[in-house]
Amino acid sequence: xxxxxxxxxxxxxxxxxxxxxITAKSTVHSVLYLVAxxxxxxxxxxxxxxxxxxxxxxxxxxxxxxxxxxxxxxxVNLKRPPEAHSDPRRLGRLGVAMAAAVLVEFAAIFALxxxxxxxxxxxxxxxxxxxxxxxxxxxxLIPFEVASVLLLVAMIGAIVLAKREL
Amino acid sequence: MQTDAPRPMFDTDELxxxxxxxxxxxxxxxxxxxxxxxxxxxxxxxxxxxxxRGVEKLSENRDYTQIVLLTDRMDYVAAAxxxxxxxxxxxxxxxxxxxxxxxxxxxxxxELQRVASHLLWLGTHAADLGALTVLLFGLRERELVxxxxxxxxxxxxxxxxxxxxGQPVDVPVGWxxxxxxxxxxxxxxxxxxxxxxxxxxxxxxxxxxxxxxSAADAxxxxxxxxxxxxxxxxxxxxKDEPYAAYEEMEFDVPLGVAGDTYDRYLVRLEExxxxxxxxxxxxxxxxxGPIMGKVPRLIKPPAxxxxxxxxxxxxxxxxxxxxxxxxxxxxxxxxxxxxxCNLQALPQLVKGHLVADVVALIGTxxxxxxxxxx
Amino acid sequence: xVEALILPLVKIxxxxxxxLVTVMYIVLLERKVQAWVQVRLGPMRVGPxxxxxxxxxxxxxxxxxxxxxxxxDKWVFTAAPIIVLVPALIAFAVIPFAGDLTLFGLxxxxxxADVNVGLLYVISVAGIGIYGIxxxxxxxxxxxxxxxxxRSSAQLISYEIAVTMTLVxxxxxAGTLSMVGIVQAQLAKGWWFGFMQPVxxxxxxxxxxxxxxxxxxxxxxxxxxxxxxxxxxYSGMRFAFYFLAEYANMIVVSTVATTLFLGGWLAPFxxxxxxxxxxxxxxxxxxxxxxxxxxxxxxxxxxxxxxYRYDQLMRLxxxxxxxxxxxxxxxxxxxxxxx
Numbered sequence: 032x033x034x035x036x037x038x039x040x041x042x043x044x045x046x047x048x049x050x051x052x053i054t055a056k057s058t059v060h061s062v063l064y065l066v067a068x069x070x071x072x073x074x075x076x077x078x079x080x081x082x083x084x085x086x087x088x089x090x091x092x093x094x095x096x097x098x099x100x101x102x103x104x105x106x107v108n109l110k111r112p113p114e115a116h117s118d119p120r121r122l123g124r125l126g127v128a129m130a131a132a133v134l135v136e137f138a139a140i141f142a143l144x145x146x147x148x149x150x151x152x153x154x155x156x157x158x159x160x161x162x163x164x165x166x167x168x169x170x171x172l173i174p175f176e177v178a179s180v181l182l183l184v185a186m187i188g189a190i191v192l193a194k195r196e197l
Numbered sequence: 198m199q200t201d202a203p204r205p206m207f208d209t210d211e212l213x214x215x216x217x218x219x220x221x222x223x224x225x226x227x228x229x230x231x232x233x234x235x236x237x238x239x240x241x242x243x244x245x246x247x248x249x250r251g252v253e254k255l256s257e258n259r260d261y262t263q264i265v266l267l268t269d270r271m272d273y274v275a276a277a278x279x280x281x282x283x284x285x286x287x288x289x290x291x292x293x294x295x296x297x298x299x300x301x302x303x304x305x306x307x308e309l310q311r312v313a314s315h316l317l318w319l320g321t322h323a324a325d326l327g328a329l330t331v332l333l334f335g336l337r338e339r340e341l342v343x344x345x346x347x348x349x350x351x352x353x354x355x356x357x358x359x360x361x362x363g364q365p366v367d368v369p370v371g372w373x374x375x376x377x378x379x380x381x382x383x384x385x386x387x388x389x390x391x392x393x394x395x396x397x398x399x400x401x402x403x404x405x406x407x408x409x410x411s412a413a414d415a416x417x418x419x420x421x422x423x424x425x426x427x428x429x430x431x432x433x434x435x436k437d438e439p440y441a442a443y444e445e446m447e448f449d450v451p452l453g454v455a456g457d458t459y460d461r462y463l464v465r466l467e468e469x470x471x472x473x474x475x476x477x478x479x480x481x482x483x484x485x486g487p488i489m490g491k492v493p494r495l496i497k498p499p500a501x502x503x504x505x506x507x508x509x510x511x512x513x514x515x516x517x518x519x520x521x522x523x524x525x526x527x528x529x530x531x532x533x534x535x536x537x538c539n540l541q542a543l544p545q546l547v548k549g550h551l552v553a554d555v556v557a558l559i560g561t562x563x564x565x566x567x568x569x570x571x
Numbered sequence: 572x573v574e575a576l577i578l579p580l581v582k583i584x585x586x587x588x589x590x591l592v593t594v595m596y597i598v599l600l601e602r603k604v605q606a607w608v609q610v611r612l613g614p615m616r617v618g619p620x621x622x623x624x625x626x627x628x629x630x631x632x633x634x635x636x637x638x639x640x641x642x643x644d645k646w647v648f649t650a651a652p653i654i655v656l657v658p659a660l661i662a663f664a665v666i667p668f669a670g671d672l673t674l675f676g677l678x679x680x681x682x683x684a685d686v687n688v689g690l691l692y693v694i695s696v697a698g699i700g701i702y703g704i705x706x707x708x709x710x711x712x713x714x715x716x717x718x719x720x721x722r723s724s725a726q727l728i729s730y731e732i733a734v735t736m737t738l739v740x741x742x743x744x745a746g747t748l749s750m751v752g753i754v755q756a757q758l759a760k761g762w763w764f765g766f767m768q769p770v771x772x773x774x775x776x777x778x779x780x781x782x783x784x785x786x787x788x789x790x791x792x793x794x795x796x797x798x799x800x801x802x803x804x805y806s807g808m809r810f811a812f813y814f815l816a817e818y819a820n821m822i823v824v825s826t827v828a829t830t831l832f833l834g835g836w837l838a839p840f841x842x843x844x845x846x847x848x849x850x851x852x853x854x855x856x857x858x859x860x861x862x863x864x865x866x867x868x869x870x871x872x873x874x875x876x877x878x879y880r881y882d883q884l885m886r887l888x889x890x891x892x893x894x895x896x897x898x899x900x901x902x903x904x905x906x907x908x909x910x
Contacts, residue, residue, distance in 0.1 A: 057644070059644070059647065059706075059709065060646075060647070063647070063650075063702075063706070066699075066702065070699075082686055082687065082688050082692075083687075083688050083691070086688045086691040086692050086695050087691070087695075089695040089696070089698070089699065090691065090694060090695035090698055093695075093698070093699060094695055094698025094699055094701070095698065098698075098701055098702070098705070098724065098728065101702070101705055101706075102705075102724070105705070105709055105717075105721075160687060160688060160748060212714060212718075214714050214715070214718075236718070236881060323877065326877040326878055327786060327787060327789070327876070327877040327878025328875075328876065328877035328878075329605070329609065329874070330605075330608055330609045330874050330875065333609035333610060333611060334609070334610070337610055393875070394877070397876070397877065399787055399876055399877045399878070399879055399883075400877045402879070402880070402883050403877060403878075403879075403880055403883075551880060551881060551882060552718070553878075553880045553881060554880065
């Protein structure tokens with residue numbers, strides 16, 4: 032009961048902040064709402080007994096990536112002339128396309144039954160950090176390593192872009 | 198502002214910031230208009246005049262004897278050397294003979310003043326770089342110098358300690374011993390400052406190769422005093438045009454090599470030692486005799502003009518006085534203040550350095566705004 | 572009921588009050604220590620030897636006018652100090668201040684919570700605090716504050732990497748992320764990790780100085796250069812929040828250092844039998860002693876060193892500390908496999 036109440040509060044907050052992210056006038060405010068959103072998602076993870084994921088969510092998304100967003104938003108002057116924002120036809124078409132894509136995605140999820148609770152596993156051990164580590168380094172080793180190589184490439188690319196004369 | 202530089206990929210603006218006149222490390226009311234590219238200084242415009250009190254014009258409406266008191270208020274951390282420069286200029290203009298004992302006392306006072314001024318410089322310079330402890334250590338020793346001055350003339354900041362033609366008072370009984378004792382104390386304390394700064398990695402990184410100025414540039418821009426000598430130029434008024442009792446003193450003029458902030462620090466630190474050496478010689482060789490020469494009641498120099506410079510702690514301090522021979526006040530009174538001339542080098546020194554270095558460089562040229570603005 | 576609800580609440584209150592009081596007195600200690608180094612007396616007027624000075628300071632901050640600059644972003648300007656302070660305080664939730672205590676037949680663990688990802692929790696919570704600094708500088712609508720906040724956030728992010736790397740070595744030695752587990756691992760090994768990992772401890776210390784904006788890395792608030800950095804425009808209680816957060820962060824990094832490198836609440840050399848009388852001193856006292864020792868080092872460094880310049884600080888962080896920390900991780904891993 033208490034858990035359900037907490038979940039619905041969290042879910043409402045997530046949706047509310049999500050709406051604020053796209054409606055806020057100031058870009059900095061948007062970014063702030065995004066942080067709040069991520070923190071609420073972390074709270075959801077805690078309720079799912081995944082403290083490791085929750086902490087990583089806070090550390091990587093809220094603490095790391097969004098800080099970079101904030102840097103970019105603050106440093107790059109976003110005060111473009113208003114007409115650059117509003118090409119109603121172009122944006123309209125893009126919006127319809129994206130909404131359709133999301134719809135198809137949802138439909139697929141429901142149709143294929145992916146939304147059903149995971150049947151395997153059973154009760155999670157309270158110390159699931161080890162389980163995550165084991166899963167990452169055995170079953171999912173290749174995707175994990177590929178992801179890290181991808182990040183490395185991105186990092187080198189960024190350095191090369193920033194320092195051409197290096 | 199550089200406009201011919203290639204534009205970077207993103208449209209970046211230069212940031213213009215005002216440093217001062219209310220800023221904790223502009224050493225008074227100096228205002229700098231800094232143009233920054235990121236944190237790098239593109240250009241720097243010093244704006245002066247916030248402390249202008251019209252000392253020069255004021256002096257043209259005062260008796261020659263009254264002006265001594267005004268000179269106190271220019272470089273207010275080195276009042277004794279200001280006095281000395283002025284009274285010697287009038288003596289030169291008037292052709293007055295100063296007794297030897299008075300010249301010795303003047304030498305002692307001006308070297309004590311140099312130690313006090315350098316102590317304040319050392320403390321504030323280090324504090325600007327974040328080493329607060331050195332400031333307190335410096336003030337501790339400066340206190341001793343101020344006590345000596347207080348015992349000699351009764352004042353601790355604006356001494357009014359010299360008169361045209363000699364000294365107002367003789368040295369108090371036992372004062373010479375106290376001065377020698379101070380020299381010993383100061384000599385022991387110098388390694389303390391050096392321990393905190395000279396070999397400190399952070400201090401060296403903050404000062405080495407920062408604000409480098411070559412000997413030719415230093416001369417061209419009109420630097421004087423320790424900053425000039427740190428660039429390797431041998432110029433010391435005490436040696437080149439000896440005044441007071443300096444020709445009878447034995448001392449060395451420390452020279453720098455690199456002309457950077459670290460060398461300016463080393464030069465001033467060595468000047469402490471040389472000053473102590475001069476003070477010891479002057480106190481031990483203090484001759485007997487009168488302290489006041491023959492000076493008429495009303496000082497009215499003959500028509501003419503003269504320029505006379507001394508080596509103040511901050512550099513060459515010169516006075517130009519023109520007399521019309523009729524009135525008891527100068528017809529024209531002009532000061533060549535070392536702070537003002539050294540400040541001119543600041544834009545050149547800070548160019549290309551970071552904001553944090555601006556603070557270090559204001560410290561290293563050792564300016565007093567009372568003297569810059571007068 | 573008692574164990575589930577009331578006990579944690581009581582502990583939270585105790586820890587909060589203790590932290591806030593410690594902050595007040597750390598400020599006084601700092602002024603006193605610095606004064607003694609600098610042949611001064613420090614605060615002497617309020618109470619004997621100035622021991623009531625913190626109360627006077629707090630009172631002053633309470634009654635001061637709280638100014639919001641013109642054209643500042645009002646909401647962000649108000650929220651920023653809170654965003655800084657809250658993470659600094661909630662980080663204490665996982666710090667094990669003592670071993671288990673027994674009181675009235677009740678076994679009370681000497682911490683608020685023992686999360687199995689305790690160390691990660693501290694790191695992630697510390698990361699949130701950066702927002703307050705960036706936003707405070709940005710929302711003040713002042714160039715000085717903006718410069719200060721950019722410096723500060725760049726500095727914090729850079730040094731966080733080095734510090735986190737040192738924590739990795741500790742995790743490798745302890746085999747757990749739980750703060751309590753790390754202390755118990757030190758008991759089992761018989762050595763504090765500070766002795767086993769001197770390089771990591773050193774990097775942690777330097778990184779901690781930088782992360783808490785302390786001298787010689789106190790650039791964001793270099794008063795001689797940037798007036799006061801990101802909180803230039805703050806006054807009154809909102810300024811007090813920043814101030815509180817800075818000192819609370821100092822205490823956080825000190826308690827983490829104590830837990831990770833200095834054996835937490837353990838007495839020194841718990842497994843040397845002839846030193847067992849040291850165990851008579853309660854665990855929380857040892858913890859406090861170690862934490863204060865670490866804090867004292869902060870103050871000592873401040874009174875001794877000049878300040879680094881921004882680019883030098885970055886160079887030190889990226890070209891020395893981070894490679895050194897990574898190397899340390901590799902060497903530790905090799906030793907763990909080989910030995």
